[in-house]
Amino acid sequence: MRFSANLGFLWSELPLPDAIRAARAAGFDAVECHWPYAVPATEVKAALEETGLEMLGLNASRGDPAKGEMGFSAVPGREAEARAAIDQALDYAEATGTGKVHVMAGFGGDHDTFVKALGYACGKADGLGKTILIEPINHYDAPGYFLSTTAQAEAILAEVGAENLKIMFDCYHVQLMEGDLSHRLERLLPKIGHIQIAAVPDRGAPDHGEVNFAHIYRHLTALGWAVPLGAEYKPGGPTEPTLGWLKAAQDI
Structure with a gap:
């Protein structure tokens, strides 16, 4: 099994x-990251080329962290901000060779607003050969x-109807909300674009x-999944003292 380091949590002090x-x-x-925008894309691209690592994914802007925001693409009244954040994320992904962008819904949103934002994101991402991800997050x-x-x-994917819209299946979040990880992974695999792991709870x-x-x-x-799993744990x-699991897991 192969693994991706989520640099939003791992080595976050660097x-x-x-x-x-x-x-x-x-x-x-x-590797993958959360919000890289304070770092010039040229510096990230240089580090990726130096190491030979691929950046699998990044998040569109979460908004104002001081207000506890976690995106706003489903929030009515913030449609222009959502499109600007999607544009920014896709531009950064293009500059760094990153294949997937997670569009965060936010708090207090509604279905129609999110579907419209994702339609916009998928249309723009399709022209760049990129995938848009949405992630169920636990309450x-x-x-x-x-x-x-x-x-x-799943219902959102069906309504948007875009081949490049996939689920980010974070085992931590899904286990807390729904459980039954093995069956869910098997059933949803064609609709999953990325999988992440962390201990529960x-x-x-x-x-x-x-x-x-x-x-x-x-x-x-056994299911044929070959993409590195995202180690998105705290x-x-x-970070180094917590990595005892990695070599054994890579040998599975």
Whole structure:
């Protein structure tokens, strides 16, 4: 099994280009990030080329972190901001060779607004050969987040009707909200664009907690999944001491 280091959590104390280098030194197969926009895309691209790693995905702007915002693409009245954030994300993805952009819904949104924003995003992304992701996020960490279940995500995919719109299946969020990871992964696999992992319920390294990730890795391998899994966990301090799981998991 191959793994991608999510640099929103891992090595978050380092400048993004140095975090990319640290991920390579640790043995990760790819990287992904949250909001890279404070770093010039040329610097990120240079670090990716130096290390030979691919940036799998990044998030469109979350908005104002001081206000606790987590996107706004489903929020009525913020349509122009949403389109600008989508444009910014796709431009950055194009400049860094990143294939997937996660469009965040936000709090207090509505279905029609989100569908229209995603239609815009998918249309623009299609011309660039990129995939748009939407992610169900659990209501324990983000009470009131608009998108919270895989069934809701499926309904949105069906309505938008774009081949390049996929689900970001974060095992941590899905286990907290719905459980039954093995069956959900099998049924949803054609609709999934990226898979992420973290321990449940503490969102630590994926080597403890209520999910048997060794089983998940074997199950995904049997299903033919070949894309690196996103290690989006909170190390709770320096990243290196938490990486004992990585080599054993790569050997599965």
